[in-house]
Amino acid sequence: MTVTAVPALEANRELVLPPGQERTLDNGLTVIAIERRSVPLVELRLGVPFARAQLDPVYVGQAAVFGQTLFAGTESMSISEIAAALQAVGGGMSAGVDADRLVCSGNGLASGLGRMLEILADVLTGAVFPDPEVETERGRLADFIKVAQSRPTHLAGVALLKRLFGTHPYALQTAEIGDVQAVTRDDLLMLKSRQVSPVGANLVIVGDIDAGEVLDLVEAKLGAWTGEPASETLPPTPPLTPGPIVLAHRAGVVQSSLRLALPAVPRTDPAHASLQLANLIFGGYFSSRWVENIREAKGYTYSPRSAVEHSLAGSHVLLSAEVANAVTAPALLETWYELGRLAMMAPTVEELEQARQFLLGSLLLGIATQAGLAGMASNYAAYGLRLDFLTQYTAQLAAVTVDDVLAAGASFLAPAKAITVVLGDADIVGDGLAALGPVERVATGEQ
Amino acid sequence: VTVERFTLPNGLRVVLAPDRSAPVVGVAVVYGVGMRSEPEGRTGFAHLFEHLMFQGSANLEKLAHFRYVQGAGGSLNGSTHFDYTDYYEVLPSNALERALFLEADRMRGPRLTEENLRNQVDVVKEEIRVNVLNRPYGGFPWLKLGPVMFSRFPNAHDGYGSFGDLEAATVDDAVDFFERYYAAGNAVVSLAGDFDPAVAAKLVERHFGDVATRPAPAEVDLDEPDLEGGRHSSYVDSFAPLPAFAAAWRIPDPITDVRAYLPYVVLAEVLTDGDASRLVQRMVLKDRSATSVAGYVSLLGDPFDVLGPTAMLLQAHLPPGSGVEAPIAVVAEECAKVAEDGLVAGELERIVARINTHLLREDDTVLQRARHHAVFERQRGDAAFAAQIPVLLGEVTEAEVRSAAARLVPDRRAVIEVVTQEGGAA
Numbered sequence: 001m002t003v004t005a006v007p008a009l010e011a012n013r014e015l016v017l018p019p020g021q022e023r024t025l026d027n028g029l030t031v032i033a034i035e036r037r038s039v040p041l042v043e044l045r046l047g048v049p050f051a052r053a054q055l056d057p058v059y060v061g062q063a064a065v066f067g068q069t070l071f072a073g074t075e076s077m078s079i080s081e082i083a084a085a086l087q088a089v090g091g092g093m094s095a096g097v098d099a100d101r102l103v104c105s106g107n108g109l110a111s112g113l114g115r116m117l118e119i120l121a122d123v124l125t126g127a128v129f130p131d132p133e134v135e136t137e138r139g140r141l142a143d144f145i146k147v148a149q150s151r152p153t154h155l156a157g158v159a160l161l162k163r164l165f166g167t168h169p170y171a172l173q174t175a176e177i178g179d180v181q182a183v184t185r186d187d188l189l190m191l192k193s194r195q196v197s198p199v200g201a202n203l204v205i206v207g208d209i210d211a212g213e214v215l216d217l218v219e220a221k222l223g224a225w226t227g228e229p230a231s232e233t234l235p236p237t238p239p240l241t242p243g244p245i246v247l248a249h250r251a252g253v254v255q256s257s258l259r260l261a262l263p264a265v266p267r268t269d270p271a272h273a274s275l276q277l278a279n280l281i282f283g284g285y286f287s288s289r290w291v292e293n294i295r296e297a298k299g300y301t302y303s304p305r306s307a308v309e310h311s312l313a314g315s316h317v318l319l320s321a322e323v324a325n326a327v328t329a330p331a332l333l334e335t336w337y338e339l340g341r342l343a344m345m346a347p348t349v350e351e352l353e354q355a356r357q358f359l360l361g362s363l364l365l366g367i368a369t370q371a372g373l374a375g376m377a378s379n380y381a382a383y384g385l386r387l388d389f390l391t392q393y394t395a396q397l398a399a400v401t402v403d404d405v406l407a408a409g410a411s412f413l414a415p416a417k418a419i420t421v422v423l424g425d426a427d428i429v430g431d432g433l434a435a436l437g438p439v440e441r442v443a444t445g446e447q
Numbered sequence: 448v449t450v451e452r453f454t455l456p457n458g459l460r461v462v463l464a465p466d467r468s469a470p471v472v473g474v475a476v477v478y479g480v481g482m483r484s485e486p487e488g489r490t491g492f493a494h495l496f497e498h499l500m501f502q503g504s505a506n507l508e509k510l511a512h513f514r515y516v517q518g519a520g521g522s523l524n525g526s527t528h529f530d531y532t533d534y535y536e537v538l539p540s541n542a543l544e545r546a547l548f549l550e551a552d553r554m555r556g557p558r559l560t561e562e563n564l565r566n567q568v569d570v571v572k573e574e575i576r577v578n579v580l581n582r583p584y585g586g587f588p589w590l591k592l593g594p595v596m597f598s599r600f601p602n603a604h605d606g607y608g609s610f611g612d613l614e615a616a617t618v619d620d621a622v623d624f625f626e627r628y629y630a631a632g633n634a635v636v637s638l639a640g641d642f643d644p645a646v647a648a649k650l651v652e653r654h655f656g657d658v659a660t661r662p663a664p665a666e667v668d669l670d671e672p673d674l675e676g677g678r679h680s681s682y683v684d685s686f687a688p689l690p691a692f693a694a695a696w697r698i699p700d701p702i703t704d705v706r707a708y709l710p711y712v713v714l715a716e717v718l719t720d721g722d723a724s725r726l727v728q729r730m731v732l733k734d735r736s737a738t739s740v741a742g743y744v745s746l747l748g749d750p751f752d753v754l755g756p757t758a759m760l761l762q763a764h765l766p767p768g769s770g771v772e773a774p775i776a777v778v779a780e781e782c783a784k785v786a787e788d789g790l791v792a793g794e795l796e797r798i799v800a801r802i803n804t805h806l807l808r809e810d811d812t813v814l815q816r817a818r819h820h821a822v823f824e825r826q827r828g829d830a831a832f833a834a835q836i837p838v839l840l841g842e843v844t845e846a847e848v849r850s851a852a853a854r855l856v857p858d859r860r861a862v863i864e865v866v867t868q869e870g871g872a873a
Binding site (some may be wrong): 001002003004005006007008009010011012013014016037038039040041071079080081082083084087088089090091092107108109132133136139140143144146147149150151152153252253254255285286287292295296297298299300301302303322323324353354357358359360361362364365367368369370371 | 466468469470471505506507509510513514515517518519520521522523537538539540541542544545548549551555565566567568569570571572573574576577580581582583584641653654657685686687688689720721722723724728731732735738739764766767793796797798800801803804807808810811812813
């Protein structure tokens with residue numbers, strides 16, 4: 001007989017944290033080892049504080065080249081020898097710099113962990129940034145930046161950061177071509193000696209390992225890495241200053257990129273759980289008001305997204321949607337409408353329960369893989385948190401009421417608090433946007 | 448990993464791969480229908496139909512499917528490939544039965560209404576704008592290479608679809624498409640993760656057991672002759688700042704001749720995987736004739752999820768102002784070098800080790816495991832092929848890689864070239 005009623009759920013599965021151990025080495029490096037023996041692999045994430053207190057385009061350029069060239073050679077190994085040695089243990093490693101951290105990410109066969117750590121140690125203590133590779137990577141980065149600047153979605157993000165952060169270092173998170181091309185080997189060596197220190201750094205290792213043995217192994221392989229602590233502290237991000245809709249003009253695009261920023265609080269704030277649930281109900285997952293409105297009811301867009309984004313110096317709710325030219329202003333109107341609704345009226349109990357279950361389930365799914373665990377543990381560690389924060393967070397999520405969500409909506413999602421940036425063809429979408437409110441037209445970067 | 452397989456009386460195949468190490472479960476339903484199934488005049492229809500499978504079914508209103516999965520803590524999606532379409536969710540394991548109910552309900556038939564169809568045509572057009580039309584290198588090379596490489600419509604056409612064809616789609620088309628391809632005998636249900644296989648088998652039977660018995664459509668032979676004499680085509684991309692090209696060659700059948708196929712999977716990595724690979728060392732690090740290179744097997748880079756005829760691709764983005772002739776010649780030279788001089792000591796072993804890490808890493812998520820098993824069962828009649836891949840890769844010899852490289856000659860090559868606006872005017 002055909003089952004016609006949706007089956008009930010079994011009892012919620014408990015969030016069980018995997019076993020792990022932690023040690024801070026004499027050189028200041030904190031090592032977090034987590035056992036997850038699902039496949040015979042390991043994941044590595046080394047996070048090193050890498051921020052600057054001042055907005056400095058030259059530094060952004062240097063940091064970009066630094067990430068691309070850290071694994072480009074040591075006194076004993078060339079770029080290709082490093083890559084081949086890692087491959088020999090099924091491994092790979094790369095470095096990248098964001099607004100807060102240098103992160104070296106790698107994975108490989110668990111049996112090759114010792115070799116991977118040796119190579120990592122060699123790079124951290126003896127990267128030489130060979131001139132030919134630096135020159136190559138400068139050129140490649142310049143080309144990549146050209147490609148990025150030809151993408152409307154990238155330009156929209158750049159315009160939003162500029163509007164949102166003003167003179168704060170976060171205002172510029174992607175390098176300019178000229179700054180990249182000016183970077184020298186000496187700049188990179190200086191940056192390494194100044195910024196790459198085990199003090200305040202975290203190394204997370206997850207996988208088919210014995211946590212205690214791995215702590216000893218890391219101590220043996222990375223104990224000799226030393227360096228002075230990096231001293232610069234980021235100022236907190238400035239408060240949001242709502243104003244006219246910023247219309248970044250780009251002729252000839254066939255979609256507009258909507259970007260909105262709203263205030264938020266860090267993970268440890270008492271209002272954080274309520275905010276996460278409010279954001280979900282608004283537009284943070286597919287079964288949300290915003291997605292059901294502008295995608296499933298109206299067909300304005302393919303993939304709208306709203307998320308609470310945390311950085312060390314501040315947290316924000318960031319919205320993005322790519323919409324057809326003809327519906328640009330209507331899509332923004334619906335966005336404000338859905339934000340406003342959540343800022344003024346409590347959601348239904350059903351909406352809250354659905355969002356709560358989604359978030360609790362996402363946490364279970366997030367720690368069910370080696371790579372998921374490694375990413376979460378490394379990210380949390382940058383904020384001084386450990387995976388056991390999930391236990392506290394789970395309890396907070398369970399306690400949130402519809403009134404809490406309304407309070408969070410009013411505090412964080414009110415459209416009057418939003419910064420709105422639209423990248424689009426101003427000649428086509430400008431009049432429609434002007435019907436919604438004052439518009440400030442700006443030019444985009446490279447055309 | 449133990450894999451249990453059985454077939455329900457209605458022809459639906461079932462794969463169960465229990466793994467109790469985390470309280471999560473992946474569910475995948477694969478149908479043997481893809482972009483190569485769609486008829487002329489209906490380009491993009493397989494993908495559009497995938498969207499329609501999320502618009503409600505007998506016991507589920509529009510949007511209910513999403514709400515039930517996400518409201519149970521799960522994530523979901525679907526994807527349309529050349530030769531199959533899959534629907535999948537990953538959830539806390541307390542929601543397993545709910546997922547089975549949801550998939551069974553739409554396997555009996557989605558709600559195909561004019562309103563849903565028009566809405567999803569609009570959504571798909573926005574998807575195409577964001578992924579293809581409003582960005583540099585949109586659809587490069589997977590949408591651009593087919594017409595250069597292949598002559599028959601199923602292999603050559605744009606699987607994302609023209610706006611004209613999408614707008615012309617009707618509810619009747621959708622009904623016919625469902626009747627023909629979304630048959631129990633053309634589908635596989637695959638579960639991986641936290642469940643007792645005996646219990647899961649009963650649940651699958653309860654929910655899918657009375658889905659109508661309909662056989663899979665007859666297999667269609669899509670093969671066509673190999674290229675004789677190279678082909679080269681180009682197009683202007685007004686967003687693109689860097690010239691680019693992709694070169695492709697037909698390769699042996701991934702199903703019927705897997706031992707001849709795998710050396711190409713290895714060769715693609717020998718040539719392009721990381722700073723120790725042949726083309727990165729030569730073109731990116733030494734000559735600086737390329738900004739980036741990539742090499743892979745099958746147009747979507749999913750070597751174990753595709754039927755024949757398919758291809759191996761080598762592609763590069765080039766510094767501004769570069770011509771493509773010289774770098775294409777360098778690619779030919781490096782292929783010839785592998786063919787003539789072979790690999791260096793340890794090269795084959797390290798490449799295979801790295802491929803195995805990639806495969807294991809994907810398998811670490813129950814969802815990917817369930818999806819792979821489902822496709823292997825549908826395309827090869829063997830979900831356990833997953834466990835065979837590392838064994839077969841370990842048996843690939845240097846001589847086989849050399850022979851594969853020797854086949855990558857200009858006479859059999861299809862090239863698609865991206866011309867920048869400035870370059871085009873010059």
